[in-house]
Amino acid sequence: MKQIVQRSFDGIEALKIESGDSPKKSPFSAIIETKYVPILPWDWMGEAGQLQSIHSVQLPKVIGYSFSGIVKDVGALRNRKLIDQPVFGANPSGTASEIINSLIPPIIFPIPTNVSLKQAATIIGGADTVWHAVYDVLSISKADRVLVIGASGGVGQYAVQMAKMQKATVIGIASKNSQNFVLQLGADDAIAYDDNFVRDVKSMGKVTKIIDAVGNSHLLTQILKEQDDVTVLSLSQTNFEAPKINQSFQFNNGRIALKQYTQIVNLIGNGDLMAYIHQVFPFEDVIKAQEITKTGHAKGRSLLAFNAH
The missing domain is CATH 3.90.180.10 (Medium-chain alcohol dehydrogenases, catalytic domain)
Incomplete structure (x- = not known):
């Protein structure tokens, strides 16, 4: 074996x-x-x-x-x-x-x-991680403007989709080659971190919540310099100091209830959630x-x- x-x-x-x-x-x-x-x-x-x-x-x-x-x-x-x-x-x-x-x-x-x-x-290490973030930790709703860092990856793909399921406005950050993919996932806008990034971050407007699926502290710092009151949940970096006093940061990779795995797999089976x-x-x-x-x-x-x- x-x-x-x-x-x-x-x-x-x-x-x-x-x-x-x-x-x-x-x-x-x-x-x-x-x-x-x-x-x-x-x-x-x-x-x-x-x-x-x-x-x-x-x-x-x-x-x-x-x-x-x-x-x-x-x-x-x-x-x-x-x-x-x-x-x-x-x-x-x-x-x-x-x-x-x-x-x-x-x-x-x-x-x-x-x-x-x-x-x-x-699902495990991807959809379940995001489910916990969107529903249990951040309580994302229609009132939120959500920024997903690493929106095209194995975790980010679910973060975009689940935030949209809550009717939030979603902006995804990914590579230039992945921008169209992020829009196909349902994002309202997609920013390339390797093409005019600083300009686009300055012009994207205020967001209320950030899901960090990458763990690049330099990237996150650049984003937060253009934001004020915002909540950051990282799924991939354990320590980070936000540049402004009214910005909160936490790392969380918590678990969900067993019954929620059945809900996730059924959403995939029904075509409501793409894997x-x-x-x-x-x-x-x-x-x-x-x-x-x-x-x-x-x-x-x-x-x-x-x-x-």
């Missing part, structure tokens, strides 16, 4: 593909053949040791937190109806492995027939995949593929 292992905090280049023992089934097990694992900023930040203050981990560890796959077997205390069912979920002990042993408490959810395994792999896939990489190319995703201009979420036969 192949898996992607982190043995040091030396960054992306230190990742290794290793052979591990097949998981031993317990009465609480759901044995899952992994299909897709999302590539998340959380991964490369953790691989560089940047998250130890908020999420300490012991090495070595299998990377990855969420996944989609097919249940192949279950233990005596799990529902046998799960066998052969497509599921998505999370596994705190790592997901970048050809086989996952999901134990109780189960963090797995069935995938309806109108949602693909690829789409489902974007865009930017690129799929063989898991053996994890170093290349993370480096491209970290530095590239994504339109949606990139995934690692397992068991592609």
Whole structure:
């Protein structure tokens, strides 16, 4: 069984593909053949040791937190109806492995027939993070003008869509090549950070709330210099000092209720929420995949593929 292992905090280049023992089934097990694992900023930040203050981990560890796959077997205390069912979920002990042993408490959810395994792999670490931000933390409403930084990425795509579902006015910041994509997501306007950025930020008007899905402190500072009373929620940088006294900043990557995962997957299945896939990489190319995703201009979420036969 192949898996992607982190043995040091030396960054992306230190990742290794290793052979591990097949998981031993317990009465609480759901044995899952992994299909897709999302590539998340959380991964490369953790691989560089940047998250130890908020999420300490012991090495070595299998990377990855969420996944989609097919249940192949279950233990005596799990529902046998799960066998052969497509599921998505999370596994705190790592997901970048050809086989996952999901134990109780189960963090797995069935995938309806109108949602693909690829789409489902974007939910945890993407749609759920934004759901918490939009509904639980920021309480975005029709009265808000919302700025989404990194609006075209795996998180940003959902931030634009969910803020629009609340009838807010939404402005997205992305690369010039992704501006049309951000408008297709439903944004009212799209600003390119690599083309006349300062001019456009000065002319965009006041915003009430900012969702930061990138974690670029220089970019955020430039924006806030042109704003006054505004609330900033970052999903990707833990520390930042706002330049003005009436600007609030917080980092939050909180969880949502289990029933809300069913709501999200049903929204995707009904076509009310789109899950865009930017690129799929063989898991053996994890170093290349993370480096491209970290530095590239994504339109949606990139995934690692397992068991592609």
